[in-house]
Amino acid sequence: MRKVLNFSAGPAVLPDEVLLKAQTEMFDWEGSGISVMEMSHRGTQFETIMENAMTDLRDLLELSDDYEVLFMQGGATSQFSVVPLNLMREGKSADYVCTGQWGKKALKEAKMFGKVNLVASSEETNFYDIPEFETWDLDPQAEYVHITGNETIGGVEFHWVPETGEVPLVSDMSSHFLSRHIDASKYGVFYAGAQKNVGPAGLTIVVVQRSLIGRSDRLIPSMYDYDNFAKSGSMSNTPPCFSIYVSGLVFKWLKRQGGIRAIEEKNIKKAELLYHYLDNSDFYQTFVSKDCRSRMNIPFKTVDQNCDIKFLKEAKINNLHELKGHRSVGGMRASIYNAMSIDGVKVLLDFMRDFEKKNG
Numbered sequence: 001m002r003k004v005l006n007f008s009a010g011p012a013v014l015p016d017e018v019l020l021k022a023q024t025e026m027f028d029w030e031g032s033g034i035s036v037m038e039m040s041h042r043g044t045q046f047e048t049i050m051e052n053a054m055t056d057l058r059d060l061l062e063l064s065d066d067y068e069v070l071f072m073q074g075g076a077t078s079q080f081s082v083v084p085l086n087l088m089r090e091g092k093s094a095d096y097v098c099t100g101q102w103g104k105k106a107l108k109e110a111k112m113f114g115k116v117n118l119v120a121s122s123e124e125t126n127f128y129d130i131p132e133f134e135t136w137d138l139d140p141q142a143e144y145v146h147i148t149g150n151e152t153i154g155g156v157e158f159h160w161v162p163e164t165g166e167v168p169l170v171s172d173m174s175s176h177f178l179s180r181h182i183d184a185s186k187y188g189v190f191y192a193g194a195q196k197n198v199g200p201a202g203l204t205i206v207v208v209q210r211s212l213i214g215r216s217d218r219l220i221p222s223m224y225d226y227d228n229f230a231k232s233g234s235m236s237n238t239p240p241c242f243s244i245y246v247s248g249l250v251f252k253w254l255k256r257q258g259g260i261r262a263i264e265e266k267n268i269k270k271a272e273l274l275y276h277y278l279d280n281s282d283f284y285q286t287f288v289s290k291d292c293r294s295r296m297n298i299p300f301k302t303v304d305q306n307c308d309i310k311f312l313k314e315a316k317i318n319n320l321h322e323l324k325g326h327r328s329v330g331g332m333r334a335s336i337y338n339a340m341s342i343d344g345v346k347v348l349l350d351f352m353r354d355f356e357k358k359n360g
């Protein structure tokens with residue numbers, strides 16, 4: 001284990017093994033004599049890196065041929081407009097569910113492209129829960145339904161998949177991508193920026209059902225066009241080569257861990273450890289409803305604000321970094337992505353217990 005434990009929400013911790021491998025290969029990738037950063041993206045060497053990353057990711061997700069994997073750029077935020085550009089035909093509408101700040105942003109951006117309906121929101125209850133599906137005001141004519149699978153800021157996660165019937169379901173999975181098993185066939189599109197749970201910033205992963213590609217009658221700039229990315233194997237221009245390479249190393253690492261189901265079990269254990277302790281403490285508080293607590297991002301507070309500040313200061317001295325909550329929420333937030341070990345969570349818990357003893 002490294003000296004510092006990094007609980008950042010993103011860019012976030014990467015597995016030691018992956019960083020070490022990248023370090024070893026930094027100056028000379030597999031005898032090529034050059035760094036991945038220096039390679040032509042059209043050369044056979046990078047072609048291999050690209051193909052392996054795509055194949056490993058498809059394996060991890062158990063994707064059928066009905067789905068296309070696209071390696072795009074611009075972050076998850078760019079998908080807030082890329083999704084409506086590709087999926088929402090002129091004059092049609094889309095349904096949005098807001099369970100946190102990211103969903104709100106996605107909705108705002110989509111409004112540039114047509115009619116957008118807010119069909120369910122938990123803003124009134126401070127985004128502490130997910131509105132029950134029965135209350136969603138869904139439009140059967142909508143082009144798609146957009147949800148945020150895991151709200152990184154508030155720590156609210158879907159542990160169920162909305163059944164939207166014929167209407168394609170779209171999910172922003174940025175902060176829980178590859179952290180849990182999903183049935184891809186339930187989704188029309190899901191996307192994630194790499195820097196939360198996959199690799200370095202720069203790569204944006206989009207998984208899209210083939211039948212939805214080319215659906216839009218709009219003029220779409222080629223860099224935002226799913227069809228262009230699908231046809232060119234995400235290589236119509238220079239891709240974020242290094243980010244794809246490191247993400248590919250993470251996919252291999254995930255496979256060595258036993259794949260998604262194995263990592264999910266580990267993630268459940270880590271989250272349970274933290275929530276169990278928080279639930280049994282009078283000193284710390286969490287706010288999100290139990291049935292939609294995030295396994296990845298766990299916000300909490302102590303009894304008062306000054307104590308939170310003290311917590312963060314002392315945590316840092318103890319090599320527990322990036323625990324500050326998002327400015328809109330305050331307090332603390334522990335992001336415990338795939339690459340955070342169970343031992344890492346236990347170190348955090350020991351510190352929290354100790355801090356409670358001294359300040360509770």
Ligand SMILES: *Cc1c(COP(=O)(O)O)cnc(C)c1O
Pocket residue numbers: 010074075076077078102148150151152172173174175193194196
């Ligand atoms: C971080 C995050 C985003 C924004 O990602 P960028 O890559 O910075 O654009 C969007 N949605 C969710 C759920 C996130 O966690």
